[in-house]
Amino acid sequence: MSDDIPVHDDAGSLWRGQALPPLQPLPPEQLAEQAHKLQRTVSRRNRRESVVAVLIAPVFLFYAWVFPHWLTKLGALLCVAGLGVLLWQLHRRASARPLPEALAGSLLGFHRSELARQRDALRAAWLWYVAPLMPGMTLFLCGRQIENGVWQPGVFAFVALVMGSIVCLNRYAARGLQRRIDKLDELTVEDNP
Amino acid sequence: MTVTNAQDELYRQAMAAHGGELARCCFGYERDPALRQELQQELHLALWQSLAGFRGDCSLRTWVYRVAHNVGARHVQQHAGKGQMLELDEIVELADERHDPGHTERRLDLQRVLALVHRLAPLDRELMLLYLEELDAASIADVTGLSARNVATKIHRIKALLASQMNATRSPR
Numbered sequence: 363m364s365d366d367i368p369v370h371d372d373a374g375s376l377w378r379g380q381a382l383p384p385l386q387p388l389p390p391e392q393l394a395e396q397a398h399k400l401q402r403t404v405s406r407r408n409r410r411e412s413v414v415a416v417l418i419a420p421v422f423l424f425y426a427w428v429f430p431h432w433l434t435k436l437g438a439l440l441c442v443a444g445l446g447v448l449l450w451q452l453h454r455r456a457s458a459r460p461l462p463e464a465l466a467g468s469l470l471g472f473h474r475s476e477l478a479r480q481r482d483a484l485r486a487a488w489l490w491y492v493a494p495l496m497p498g499m500t501l502f503l504c505g506r507q508i509e510n511g512v513w514q515p516g517v518f519a520f521v522a523l524v525m526g527s528i529v530c531l532n533r534y535a536a537r538g539l540q541r542r543i544d545k546l547d548e549l550t551v552e553d554n555p
Numbered sequence: 556m557t558v559t560n561a562q563d564e565l566y567r568q569a570m571a572a573h574g575g576e577l578a579r580c581c582f583g584y585e586r587d588p589a590l591r592q593e594l595q596q597e598l599h600l601a602l603w604q605s606l607a608g609f610r611g612d613c614s615l616r617t618w619v620y621r622v623a624h625n626v627g628a629r630h631v632q633q634h635a636g637k638g639q640m641l642e643l644d645e646i647v648e649l650a651d652e653r654h655d656p657g658h659t660e661r662r663l664d665l666q667r668v669l670a671l672v673h674r675l676a677p678l679d680r681e682l683m684l685l686y687l688e689e690l691d692a693a694s695i696a697d698v699t700g701l702s703a704r705n706v707a708t709k710i711h712r713i714k715a716l717l718a719s720q721m722n723a724t725r726s727p728r
Contacts (some may be wrong), residue, residue, distance in 0.1 A: 373717045376665050377687035382582060384574030385595060390563045393603045396596065463608030465601050465625045466618045468700025469681050472625045549678075549705045 412453075415445045425502070434505025440498030447494035455483055455490075474546050481539040487532035492525045565606045569619045576688055577623055583672050583684045584627035585634075594630045601626045613697065620685070620698045628677035671716065682709050 419442050426438035464472060483490075503517055570577070581598060585591040602622050609618055672683055678699070685695045696706045 373668050374687050374689060376668055377579065378689070380579060380582070380665065382575070382578040385570060385577045385581075385599070386574060387567050387570035388599050388603075390566075390603075393566075393600060396600045397604060400600065462601060462604035465622045466605045466608070466613075467625070468621060468698060469624050469628060469678060470700030472621075473628065473677070549701050551702055551704075 412449055415449045419445055422498075422502075429505065429509060431505040431509045433501050433508060437498050437500070437502025437505050441495065441502060442498075444494035444496075444498045448491065451490040451494075470546055470549060474543055477539050477543050477546070481536045481543065484532040484536035484539065488529045491532075492529055496525065562603065562607045562609075565609055565615065566603045569602060569606070569615055573616060573619045577619070579688070580620075580623045580627060580684060582669075583680065584631055586669070586673055590630075590634060594627065597630065598623055598626045617694070617697050620690075624677075624681045624684070624698065628681065631677055631680075668717075679709065682706070683713055686710060686713050 422438040422441045422445075426435045426442075429435060429438070464475070467475070499521055500518075503521065507513055507517070577598065578595075581591050581594050585594045602619065605618070605622050609615070668687070672680055672687075675683055678701075681699060682695065682701075685698060690698070692703060692706050692710065695701070695710070696703050699706070701709070
C-alpha cells in the first residue's frame with residue numbers, strides 16, 4: 363500500500379480478515395457446459411421475441427387476402443415486411459452484446475460502452491422501430507378508408523401521435539443516458555498542470 | 556500449449572492467486588447467499604471466457620479485478636433497485652446524520668463496513684472494495700479507469716466516511 367493513501371487499518375483488516383473460503387477453480391468441462399447453457403438461454407429469449415411477430419404476421423397476411431382494395435393488400439404486405447425488418451433489427455441489436463473480453467475493460471469503460479450502446483439504440487428508434495412499420499400502416503389505413511368510403515383523418519392523427527410519442531420517449535431516454543455518459547467522462551479528465 | 560490449455564492454465568493461476576479476493580468481492584456485491592452463489596458462477600464463467608483474450612497488456616491481477624467488478628456491477632444492476640444505491644457524497648451525509656447518542660456506542664464491525672459497501676452505487680462500491688483490498692492509487696486508477704485526481708478525491712471521501720464511522724463508535728456520550 364502506498365504512503366499517500368493509507369488504508370484505514372480497522373476497516374481494511376476487518377474486510378480482509380473475513381472467514382470466507384477462497385473461490386476454487388471449476389473444471390474446464392463444467393465451464394464449457396455453462397457457456398453452452400448460457401448460449402441456449404440467449405437463443406431461447408431471442409425466439410420468444412420472435413413469437414409476437416410470428417403471431418401478428420398471419421393476421422396481416424389474412425387481411426391482404428380478404429380485403430379487396432389493392433392499397434389495403436399492399437399495405438398489409440408491407441406491414442409484414444416491416445415486422446420482418448423490426449425482428450431482424452431486434453435480433454441484430456440483441457446479438458451485439460459485448461464479448462467476454464470486454465469485461466476486462468475498466469468499470470468506467472465497460473459501463474460507458476454499455477450506456478452508449480443503449481443510447482444509440484434509443485436515438486435510432488425512429489429508424490429501426492417506427493420507420494419500417496409506417497409505410498405499411500399508412501397504405502393499409504388509406505386502403506381501408508377507400509373501401510369504407512369514409513374519410514377519417516382522426517385515425518391517421520392517432521397513429522401519428524402514437525408513433526411520435528414512441529420517438530419522443532426514446533429520445534428523452536437517450537438524453538438521460540447521455541447525461542450519465544457525460545458524468546462518467548468527467549471522471550476520466552486529468553488535471554492540467 | 557493450445558489456446559484452450561493456456562486459457563485453462565491462466566484461469567487456474569488467477570483462481571489460485573486471487574480466490575480469496577474474488578470471494579470477498581462477491582460478498583461485497585451480493586449479501587444473499589443464494590444470489591451470491593449465482594454471482595460466483597457468473598464470475599467463474601466470465602473470467603474463464605475472458606481469459607481467452609488475455610494478451611498480457613495488463614497484469615493478471617488487474618484483469619481479474621476488472622472482470623470481477625464488472626460482473627459484480629452488472630449483477631447489482633440486474634438484481635437491485637437503483638433507488639437503494641447512493642454515491643459517496645450522499646452516503647457521507649447519511650453517516651453524519653447518525654451521529655446521535657443512540658449510535659455512538661456502535662462498534663465498527665464487519666456488518667457496518669458491509670452495510671456501507673452494499674449501499675454504494677457500483678463505481679463507488681468498486682473503489683471502496685479496492686481500497687479495502689489494499690490496492691494503491693495507481694492500481695485503483697488502472698482497474699477503474701478513473702483519473703488519478705478523481706481516485707484521490709474519492710479515496711479521500713472513503714477515508715472520511717470510514718473515519719466518521721469510527722468516531723461515531725468511539726466518541727463518549
